[in-house]
Amino acid sequence: MKIVVLLKEVPDPNAVRYDPRLGDLVPGIQRVANEYDLYALEAALRLREQVGGEVIVASVGTARDALNRALAMGADRAVNLEGDGLPGDAWTTARALVAWLQREQPDVIWCGQETSDSGTGNVGPAVAAQLDLPLVSNVVGWEFRDGVFEIEREIEDGHQFQEVAPPVVLCALSALPQPRLPTLRGIMDARRKPVEHLTAADLGLSDEALQPLVQWEGLSQPVAKAAGVVVQDVPPDEAVERLLTFLESRGLLG
Amino acid sequence: MQSSGILVFVETSGGAARATSLELFGAAGAVQNALGPVTALVVGHGIAPAVEQVATLGAERVLVVDDPHCAHPVAAVMARVVLTAWDVVQPALTLLPSTTLGRDVAALVAARHGVPHFADIVSLDVTAEQFLATRPVYQSKLLTTVRASRARPAVATIRAGTYRAPEPSGQQARVEDLTVAFSPADQRARMTRMVEKPRGQVDLENAPVVVVGGRGVGGPEAFAQLAQLTELLGGALGCTRAVSDLGWRPHAEQIGQTGKQVRPRLYLGVGVSGAVQHTVGMQGSETIVVINRDPNAPLVKMADFALIADWNEVVPRLIARLRERRGR
Known part of the structure; x- marks a missing residue:
């Protein structure tokens, strides 16, 4: 089975800080693989362990470290789509991926539900729509038996199970099994694994095809709240009364 | 056209x-x-x-x-x-x-x-x-x-x-x-079955009140009391990643970066320190109330009302007082 994992490199979400003078993130934040994407990769590796085949990780835009990590975790090869016009917006990214995926014709495309940076969650569905593949999102569990996936999804009303046969696009949440850590052996092996670099031109995409649909403005900070009430060193009974008075004053006790 | x-x-x-x-x-x-x-x-x-x-x-x-x-x-x-x-x-x-x-x-x-x-x-x-x-x-x-x-x-x-x-x-x-x-x-993708949430349970993402237990509550047994409090407030119960990673509560209740995003009218955090991983999932809440022993916990700084106390001493009282008010 040919399994593709779409992986994005993002600023480390635990290190993201805003610089109000720049109107942007502070410079130099370490870049890491998007967390949900690593859960997708773990699922892909387990699927390969079950049915055999190949796991290919693909990324649009700068992603050297993230792709190396994926190879060290056990992916067989990596593809980096980069150069002028890439990654662009979600539409551009999806167009580039689709052009490449049409060559590879994978059976399963795994991706994270959304990224921790822009977080539109658009790329997976856009790839599915353009390749005319079924989409199953918010995946928290799966089994593959007799050529069919049974997928468990976490949605508003509970857990929904869907059946779908490959080819399919699956979007992973972090309730799936934890991504494995790269072993020393894995890191050594990764150095010998192929990483292919492709530009839009290599994929036969014109500048026009890669025109983004949206423009992003700078970043801003949500308005901070005023400091609140702190009740400390007060006997529990009185503390509870003060809390009830506060809740009542805000109309929160129904 | x-x-x-x-x-x-x-x-x-x-x-x-x-x-x-x-x-x-x-x-x-x-x-x-x-x-x-x-x-x-x-x-x-x-x-x-x-x-x-x-x-x-x-x-x-x-x-x-x-x-x-x-x-x-x-x-x-x-x-x-x-x-x-x-x-x-x-x-x-x-x-x-x-x-x-x-x-x-x-x-x-x-x-x-x-x-x-x-x-x-x-x-x-x-x-x-x-x-x-x-x-x-x-x-x-x-x-x-x-x-x-x-x-x-x-x-x-x-x-x-x-x-x-x-x-x-x-x-x-x-x-x-x-x-x-x-x-x-x-x-091509078709639904085979649905495991609904238990009846009466309010959907976390749409709940007007969300009560959240963090690692600071000490253990899974604490959630029985938090569930009572949640019910009295007409809300839904959530937890932090630490809690779901420890297996005290299911992942479906986790709020934060790798869990659910909530914006209730009232967020009540008990024993929640307020790691960024959690706060990104709740910072849109209208009113934030915190019960925590540690006055320096990051969530205390975000709170509209912070009660610095051992939750064991205040939550049972709070439940009793709410029951009285509701006449049950």
Whole structure:
């Protein structure tokens, strides 16, 4: 089975800080693989362990470290789509991926539900729509038996199970099994694994095809709240009364 | 045909319109001067109550797809419904709720038409030339504005709680059935079963009150009391990642970066320190109350009301006092 994992490199979400003078993130934040994407990769590796085949990780835009990590975790090869016009917006990214995926014709495309940076969650569905593949999102569990996936999804009303046969696009949440850590052996092996670099031109995409649909403005900070009430060193009974008075004053006790 | 007007996708659950779908009419009302009349698309099976409710919310026309195919949320099926309505209405803007289904369908429909999807937005403006949407990025730590030309139609999903559902007006919309032809391709992924949440349990993401237990509560047994408190406040119970990683509570209750995003009227955190991983999932809450022993916990700094105390000493009292007030 040919399994593709779409992986994005993002600023480390635990290190993201805003610089109000720049109107942007502070410079130099370490870049890491998007967390949900690593859960997708773990699922892909387990699927390969079950049915055999190949796991290919693909990324649009700068992603050297993230792709190396994926190879060290056990992916067989990596593809980096980069150069002028890439990654662009979600539409551009999806167009580039689709052009490449049409060559590879994978059976399963795994991706994270959304990224921790822009977080539109658009790329997976856009790839599915353009390749005319079924989409199953918010995946928290799966089994593959007799050529069919049974997928468990976490949605508003509970857990929904869907059946779908490959080819399919699956979007992973972090309730799936934890991504494995790269072993020393894995890191050594990764150095010998192929990483292919492709530009839009290599994929036969014109500048026009890669025109983004949206423009992003700078970043801003949500308005901070005023400091609140702190009740400390007060006997529990009185503390509870003060809390009830506060809740009542805000109309929160129904 | 020139695109104009607004198409509003009304997601239903068990025959009723979801609250987040009704809020879309608030958003549509705010931009209909620029874009033209509102058409509602009500989708599901056995949805007469939802249709009746939607017909008074300011739409000129209500398209109804009441079909057994649409009884459950399946992305491709619902995308076919929206694409069919799109052909009928030719909307300049299509609005969907920012639910798991709404996000999938919006992205699929936008990609089919090669138009932008403004995902999970918290404000929307329309000028003569442009759509401008504000949306949270970096896990809601920051905001950005996204622009797109009005030369193309656009699709937007709107975050719960952003707009208020309008009061019912005296005007009654024209109601029409819409027939949708589903192809085998629309049904490649099909629902086999659903494990519903236990009855009476309030949906975390839509709950007006969310009570959250963190690692500071000491162990899984503490959640029995938090559940009582949650019930008395009419809310839903959540937890932090530390708690679900320790196996004290299921992942479905986890709030934060890798869990759910909540914006309740009241957030009550018990023994929650407030790691960034958690706060990105709750910082939109209207009122934040914290019970924690540590006055230096980051969540105390975010709180509207912080009670610095051992939860064991205050939560049982709080439960008893709330019971008294409710007369039970």
